[in-house]
Amino acid sequence: MERPLEQLRAALDSKIPVLVQTHDFPDHDAMGAAYALCELLLRLGYECSITYGGMIQSISLASMIDQLDIPLLAFEDAVSGPERQTIVVDGSPAAGTIKATAGRLVGVIDHHPSRKPMKCPFVDVRTQTGSCSAIIWSYWKEAGEEPDKTTATALLAGIQLDTDFLSRRVSAEDLNAHYDLFFKGNSKLAREVVRTALSLEQLPEIGRALMEFRVNGVFLLTEVHGDYSSELLSVLADFLLRLKEIQFVTVIEVSGGEYRLSARSRSHDIDAGEIIRRVLSGKGTGGGHPHMAGGFIKPNKYPGAERLLLDITNAAAEYRSENETDSQGN
Incomplete structure (x- = not known):
């Protein structure tokens, strides 16, 4: 072989x-x-x-x-x-x-x-x-x-x-x-x-992102405004996933030619890569691992924070339902 x-x-x-x-x-x-x-x-x-x-x-x-x-x-x-x-x-x-x-x-x-x-x-x-x-x-x-x-x-x-x-x-x-x-x-x-390289000028935006988040059940989403390095999105996503009430976090940068996002999951039945792939289909591109994902949304396709959070929540529910059906079928 x-x-x-x-x-x-x-x-x-x-x-x-x-x-x-x-x-x-x-x-x-x-x-x-x-x-x-x-x-x-x-x-x-x-x-x-x-x-x-x-x-x-x-x-x-x-x-x-x-x-x-x-x-x-x-x-x-x-x-x-x-x-x-x-x-x-x-x-x-x-x-x-x-x-x-x-x-x-x-x-x-x-x-x-x-x-x-x-x-x-x-x-x-x-x-x-x-x-x-x-x-x-x-x-x-x-x-x-x-x-x-x-x-x-x-x-x-x-x-x-x-x-x-x-x-x-x-x-x-x-x-x-x-x-x-x-x-x-x-x-x-x-x-x-x-180790992540952040700068002092990013602190005000980090503070705003931590204050202006949105939650739907165990799902959290927050926006950052401005052109920042990808580390800022990753650090915020990792940090916010430490919240005991939250199992899935999405941080999206609403600036530039493409809106970048970073997602994290700590639930075994919520695949971050698959959820982000589904949600961004037709809006941009994305994917990754079950625990960590990323992607891009075209600015003219961005539905806003509330709608995107709802789309993520619905996609996760569909994913869970499909996997439960598959498990029962097997």
């Missing part, structure tokens, strides 16, 4: 440059996984570059890219350049996290569930793994290669972000990868670049 890296290499043409593409608007896990996969492929003799769609919205991710000196190829240059074969990491067109690939899609490596079949030669989707970086670490182990300090640090940062420092959706693969990488990389730097 072929192992994942063997299968990936069988799908690749060694004479054509490889493009490792993250999900649009990448985070630390996507970037860490992309960098580590690219470094491994370079060692194995492939020509390789990293690209992404959208933009870097995270202050701390920009710091990570700068401090680790991660080379990136602009998406426009990747599209207009010579023929390339593309491997998507931490996302997929089928999951709706990538609008377009910059080259010919050859492989998908992800840990997000997909609602559509993958149409490419190589697919490695491990939904039980908390981070895509841990999956890429397993490729290094399969190859019998030891990552250098920079690569180990990038993978550590990715694992720590998506598992919230090993406190959320952690698999044995995440734990083994973290243990193996901890002393090989710069653990202090990995920790620092994942």
